[in-house]
Amino acid sequence: MTRATLERTTLGRDAYGAIREMLVDEARFAAGEKISIEALSRDLGISRSPVWAAVSRLEAEGLLQVVPRQGVFVIAFDRARIVAIFEAREALEGMAARLAALRMTPDDHAALDEALTRQARAVATRDGDAYRIANLDFHHGLLATARNATIETSLRALYAQVQTMCAGGASPMDDWDRLGGNVAEHRQVFDMIAKRDADAAELAAREHVRQLLDTILARAGGEGADA
Known part of the structure; x- marks a missing residue:
């Protein structure tokens, strides 16, 4: 070269x-x-x-x-594109949770638990910036725990599309009830991973993504919430 x-x-x-x-x-x-x-x-x-x-x-x-x-x-996000993104995300995030349940180490456990603690604190104090950081740390920690580079690359691209989608709508930080629901759903995913229950971890992750899709489609103009 x-x-x-x-x-x-x-x-x-x-x-x-x-x-x-x-x-x-x-x-x-x-x-x-x-x-x-x-x-x-x-x-x-x-x-x-x-x-x-x-x-x-x-x-x-x-x-x-x-x-x-x-x-x-x-990219403009119409209903069909939003649904397609979340269909792919549901499948991939479910598999990531399944693999994480099989591959979690003590360090992985500590990192995910710490991210969830920060997420819950951010919701309690209505700190949007802290929530965003902790939310990303949880999702990226889940990908790191799954140890599958192909799934990680694909999901990171989908996460970026969701963030871009939300840029044109109302701030997601105004829906603290939904963000509190996100934390509870993340905790359920984490608990199933920690129990090494791969089936339950996958189901919990898929249900979380479906809940997010329902929330986004219910918002006028396709607005969304950080996941």
């Missing part, structure tokens, strides 16, 4: 990370919003080539859509 090729690869990777952060973590763009490649190039201080490379990766992850002769758009 030449130095020029290496530099292009590095720029593309950096652009991908920066744009993905804008979409998922910062919620800078709303669902369905058109994105200017030229503006991104200026903001990032790079040429359009690495930006387009990043857009291609993000399109493959289901976060962006390139429409010929129209431009680049943040």
Whole structure:
């Protein structure tokens, strides 16, 4: 690999990370919003080539859509797309919980329990930022406990789509009853994993995802809640 090729690869990777952060973590763009490649190039201080490379990766992850002769758009989430995302998530998260029940170590147990404790505390104190962090820590901890890289890659992509979906709606932090329900459902999943009951862990995880889907579909405009 030449130095020029290496530099292009590095720029593309950096652009991908920066744009993905804008979409998922910062919620800078709303669902369905058109994105200017030229503006991104200026903001990032790079040429359009690495930006387009990043857009291609993000399109493959289901976060962006390139429409010929129209431009680049943040994915818009209609009912059919939302249902498809959660059908896939239900199957994968259920399997992750099953595998976690078979593979959990004492360190895994401690990490998941600690994340759940922080989640419950965040709901009690109405701390949205703390809730988001603890929620992600629980889900990522579940994936780490399952020890299946393919499932982890797929679910992380689905989680990113859900976060992007929520960016265009009302803040999920206003529904503390639902967030409290999330914590209770997470605790049920964790308890079944800790008991090494793979069947029950999978069922609990699937039911949790179904509850989330029902909540999201009940919100006007497809608004959602952090899971």
